[in-house]
Amino acid sequence: MKTTYIALLFASLWPASALANDTPKHDYPTQARVEYAFYCMKQLGGENYDNLYKCSCSIDRIADQIPYEDFVTMDTFARGAKAGGERPEILREGRLAESSRSQFDKIKQRAAEQCLIAGNAP
Numbered sequence: 001m002k003t004t005y006i007a008l009l010f011a012s013l014w015p016a017s018a019l020a021n022d023t024p025k026h027d028y029p030t031q032a033r034v035e036y037a038f039y040c041m042k043q044l045g046g047e048n049y050d051n052l053y054k055c056s057c058s059i060d061r062i063a064d065q066i067p068y069e070d071f072v073t074m075d076t077f078a079r080g081a082k083a084g085g086e087r088p089e090i091l092r093e094g095r096l097a098e099s100s101r102s103q104f105d106k107i108k109q110r111a112a113e114q115c116l117i118a119g120n121a122p
Contacts, residue, residue: 025064028071033059043122054115055122061111074104 033056040055041047062071077100080091091097108121 026067028059028063028068032068032071033063036062040122044117054117057115058108058111058117058121061114062107065107065110074100074107077101078104 036059037052037055038047040058041051044051044054066074077091077097080088080097081101083091105121111117112121
């Protein structure tokens, strides 16, 4: 009885903000997180537990920094940099494309450092 009272007292004193810190800052669709993790693991050498941990950590850190809509835009410019032909030229060239890729690279590098990914961020 005494133990239950102490547990209830402790729970009532626990600040709600402490629980809120575990909630991601930005909500990304699960599919987007999984796709990023698969691509990241491929860049790190394959599917294994160590790479899965690092890559899922990385997308979580990215989600803490930018909203999903910004992630989609930046990722589109990053992938478009390698596209050939005239139509995707807007994704390869121009101030917006370069700025977006540069900012995305910095965000991914920060996430890689936080998640102990060596070398360049995927």
